[in-house]
Every structure is written in C-alpha cells, then in structure tokens.
Amino acid sequence: MGRIVYAEGTGIPHKSFEDEFLTHKRCSEWWYCTGYLQDNKVGMFGYQFTLAKIRIFGIKFHILICSVTDFQTGKHYNIQTPVFFGKGVTTTADKLSVGERAVFNFSKNEHSSKGHMSLHMKSDEFCLEVEMNAIKPPVWHCDDGVLQMGILNDPKERTYYYSFTNLATRGKLVILGEEYNNLTGKTWFDRQGGTYSLTDPRCSWEWFSLRFFDNTETMLFAFPQNDYYDGTCIEADGAYRRLNDYKLEATEVITFEGKEFSNRWNLAMNGRKYTITPKAKGMFNVFFFELLAEIYDEEGNLVGYGFVELLPGVRNRNNNWNAFKRKLS
Numbered sequence: 001m002g003r004i005v006y007a008e009g010t011g012i013p014h015k016s017f018e019d020e021f022l023t024h025k026r027c028s029e030w031w032y033c034t035g036y037l038q039d040n041k042v043g044m045f046g047y048q049f050t051l052a053k054i055r056i057f058g059i060k061f062h063i064l065i066c067s068v069t070d071f072q073t074g075k076h077y078n079i080q081t082p083v084f085f086g087k088g089v090t091t092t093a094d095k096l097s098v099g100e101r102a103v104f105n106f107s108k109n110e111h112s113s114k115g116h117m118s119l120h121m122k123s124d125e126f127c128l129e130v131e132m133n134a135i136k137p138p139v140w141h142c143d144d145g146v147l148q149m150g151i152l153n154d155p156k157e158r159t160y161y162y163s164f165t166n167l168a169t170r171g172k173l174v175i176l177g178e179e180y181n182n183l184t185g186k187t188w189f190d191r192q193g194g195t196y197s198l199t200d201p202r203c204s205w206e207w208f209s210l211r212f213f214d215n216t217e218t219m220l221f222a223f224p225q226n227d228y229y230d231g232t233c234i235e236a237d238g239a240y241r242r243l244n245d246y247k248l249e250a251t252e253v254i255t256f257e258g259k260e261f262s263n264r265w266n267l268a269m270n271g272r273k274y275t276i277t278p279k280a281k282g283m284f285n286v287f288f289f290e291l292l293a294e295i296y297d298e299e300g301n302l303v304g305y306g307f308v309e310l311l312p313g314v315r316n317r318n319n320n321w322n323a324f325k326r327k328l329s
Contacts, residue, residue, distance in 0.1 A: 002086055002087065002088045002089040002097070002098075003090050003091075003092055004023050004090070004091050004092075005023065005093065006023050007019055007020060007022035007023065007024050010024055010026055010160070010194060011024055011029075011145075011159075011160030011194065012145075012146055012159075013144075013145075013146075014140065014144075014145045014160050014162075017112065017113075017114070017162060017191075018113055018114070020191065021093065021114065021191055022092075022093065024193060026055070026195060027053075027055070027193040027194050027195055028052070028054050028055045028193055028195075028196075028198050029052070029159075029192065029194070030051065030052040030053070030191075030193060031091075031096055031104070031190070031191055032048075032050045032189070032190040032191075032192070033048070033167075033187055033189040033190065034048045034187070034188055034209065034290075035047055035048075035130070035167070035185055035188065036186060036292060036305055037130070037169065037171060037173065037183035037184065038183065038184060038185050039182065042072065042180055043072045044071045044072075045068060045070055045173055045183065046067075046068070046071065046292045046307075047066075047069070047121070047128055047173075048065070048066065048067045048285070049066050049121060050063070050065040050285070051089075051091070051096050051098065051102070051104075052065070052287075053091075055198070056198050056199065061082055061083060061084045061085075062082070062083040062086065062089050063081065063082050064098040064101060065078075065079065065286055065287075066078070066079040066101070066102055066121045066123070067283065067285060067290075068128055069283070069292070070175060071279060071280050071292075076283040078123075078283070078285065079101055079121065080285065080286050081098065083098060093106075094106045094114075100122065101122055101123070102121045103119070104118070104120075105117065109133055109134060111135070111136060111238075112134055112137055112138055114134075114138075114164075115133065115137075115164070116131075117132040117133075117134075117167065117187075118131050119132070125175065125176055126173065126174060127173070127174045128173050129171050129172055129173075130169050130170065130171030131169070131170050131171060132168065132169045132189075133167060133168050133169075134164050134166070134167050135166050135167070135168055135215075136164070136234065136237075136238040137238055138163060138164050139162060139163060139165060139232060139234055139238075139240040140161070141161040141163065141219055141230075141231075142230045142242055143230075143242065145160050146158055146160065146161075147160075147192075147221055147230055148228070149194070149196040149203040149205075149223075150202050150203045150204070150205065150223035150226045150228055151202050152228065156195050156196065157196045158194050159196060160191075160192065160194060161190070161191070161192040162190075162192075163188060163190045163191070163209075164187075164189040165188050165217040165219070165234050166186065166188070166215060166217060166234075167188065167189060168184075168186065169186055170182075170184050171183050186211055186305075188211065188217070190209075200313075201225065201313030201314070201316075201317070202223070202225065202226055204312070204313030204314045205221055205222060205223055205309075205310075205311055206222040206223075206224060206262060206308070206309070206314055207219075207220065207221055207310075208220040208265075208307075208308055209306055210276075210304055211305055212295065212304035213303055214236060214303075215236040216233070216235055216236050217233075218231065218232070218234070218243065218269070219231050219232045219234075220243075220246065220267075222248055223314070224248075224250070224314060225313075225314050229246065230242070230243075230244045231243040231244060231246065233270070245269075246267065246268060246269035246270075247267070247268040248266075248267050249265060249266045249267075250262035250264070251264045251266055252264035256284060257284060259315070259316045260315040261282075261310045261314075261315065262314075262315065263278060263282075264276065264277055272297065273297075273298045274295055274297055274303070275295075276293045276294075276296075276308070277293055277294050277296065278292070278293050278294075279291070279293060279294050280292065282308075282310075288310060288311050289310040289311075290307065290309050290310070291307070291308050292305060292306070292308075293305065293306045293307070293308050294306075
C-alpha cells in the first residue's frame with residue numbers, strides 16, 4: 001500500500017522547504033537525484049533516481065526512473081516503471097517509494113529536517129544502497145525559488161525549484177552479482193514542479209548541475225531555443241545567489257535514437273571559462289537524455305563533475321517527450 005500526502009497550492013509563491021516537498025495536486029513535478037560513487041581500486045559509478053508525477057492531457061500518473069552506470073564498461077542499467085492510480089506510491093514528509101523497487105527515506109541532520117537521506121534501488125540487474133548527508137542547507141533556485149520555463153511573461157509557465165546540492169554519500173552496489181563496497185561520492189537532490197506546459201518544446205531544457213572539487217556548485221537551467229538562461233551559484237559556506245549572465249555554447253551535437261542532442265559545451269561564468277565534456281556516452285531515460293560530464297578549467301585541470309539532462313524538444317521539432325512511444329519495463 002502507498003500513501004500520498006498533499007501540499008496546498010502550486011509551490012508559487014513557495015512556503016517552506018518542508019511544505020513544498022509534498023505532492024501538489026495541480027502540478028506536474030518530480031523528486032530527482034543524481035550522484036557518483038568512486039572506489040580507488042575499481043573506478044567510478046553513476047546513479048540516478050526520479051519519481052515523477054505527471055499531469056498530461058487530463059491523465060495523471062507516476063513514473064519511476066532509476067539507473068546505474070558502470071563507467072568501467074560504459075554500460076547503463078535501468079528501471080523504468082509507469083504507475084497508474086498511485087498504486088504502491090508513497091510520497092510523504094519522510095519517505096518516497098514505489099513498492100520495493102525504490103525506497104527513499106529522509107530524516108534530520110544539522111542542516112535540514114531532511115538533511116540525512118537513505119536510498120535503496122533494486123532491479124534484476126543491480127542493487128544500490130546509499131546513505132547521504134547534506135553538508136549545506138537546501139537552496140531556492142533562480143528568482144527566489146521560481147524558474148520561468150522558457151516562455152517569458154506567462155505566470156502559468158513556471159516551476160518552484162529547490163535543491164540539496166552537496167550530499168556526502170557512502171554506499172554499496174551490486175551489478176550482475178559483482179559486489180562493490182565502501183563506495184564514496186557526492187549526490188545532488190532536486191525538488192521541482194509546476195503548472196507549466198509539459199509537452200511544449202519551448203519549455204524543454206538543458207540542465208547542468210556542476211559539482212566542483214572546492215565544494216562549490218552551480219546549477220544552470222538553459223533554454224537555448226528561446227535564448228533564455230537562468231541558474232544559481234552556491235558557495236562552499238552554503239551562501240547562494242542567482243546566476244543568469246553566463247554564456248553556454250554547445251560545441252558538439254550528436255544524434256541518438258533519431259534525435260539531436262548537444263554533447264560538449266564551453267561555459268563562461270564569473271570571469272572564468274570551462275569546458276564540459278561527457279565522461280561516457282549518455283542514455284535516454286524515457287523523457288530525457290542524461291550523462292555525467294567532466295569539468296575542465298582554462299588550464300586544462302579537472303575541477304569537478306557535472307550531471308547533464310537534455311530534453312529532445314530543445315533541438316528537435318517533434319514532441320519533446322517520447323513516453324508514449326517507448327516501451328517501459
């Protein structure tokens with residue numbers, strides 16, 4: 001049995017982080033985290049958890065999207081499960097889950113009422129268990145937690161948006177029977193949603209969560225088809241500010257499953273220049289193309305890692321989401 005607890009309103013204007021963590025009846029929204037884990041002997045792994053609640057064409061449903069990437073082999077392992085009528089879905093103040101396939105628990109630490117997190121994801125191919133601890137409080141992104149979704153001057157085309165951008169992470173992973181213990185890394189957790197036009201290509205985005213080794217982070221939310229950009233800079237001490245005067249340029253475009261996606265980028269921000277380069281080939285997770293990238297400074301030094309999420313509607317004329325054309329398993 002699942003349980004859904006609802007918030008009031010649409011998250012705009014926002015209330016507390018705790019209030020907006022709950023489900024909003026009139027919004028499409030998601031709880032989303034991406035992380036990387038390392039082992040000095042083996043190498044690096046990436047993982048992703050998404051629980052999305054969709055309102056589209058008068059239909060409401062949930063989708064669980066989870067993945068693990070083994071960067072030693074370049075292989076991706078996925079869970080992609082649609083859930084109708086909320087069957088087995090839990091979204092409460094301290095838990096997100098879809099049956100036993102994915103269970104995400106939240107409790108208090110010194111930075112937030114949800115600053116300690118544990119995640120368990122399991123498929124026929126992998127089992128991941130991680131513990132995460134926020135080393136900074138959560139931050140409201142863009143214009144005090146409000147992101148205009150590519151279509152300007154329309155109050156309907158907005159989302160509320162906040163994140164835990166730096167979660168120290170430890171855990172273990174089993175892939176195809178091979179066990180990896182004592183993994184450590186970083187995780188980024190997003191809470192976002194709103195009343196915007198989910199299938200309008202003008203609302204499609206290219207998203208970057210840049211996690212620098214100096215414990216600063218940057219979130220970039222780009223709508224290059226509309227020449228509109230927004231974002232947030234988070235300092236090592238947790239202070240944050242809006243960032244919307246950066247320059248992001250795609251230097252390479254690839255074709256994946258018949259659709260074009262940007263694949264390598266030059267970034268100029270805060271008086272510095274960076275190159276963002278995929279660490280491995282990305283994957284298409286039902287609605288979005290996703291990859292882990294390496295961040296290099298002007299001197300060619302590796303200064304961080306970043307997850308990149310790209311929607312097809314940015315560079316392709318047809319419908320930006322392919323959920324109803326793809327087989328979900």
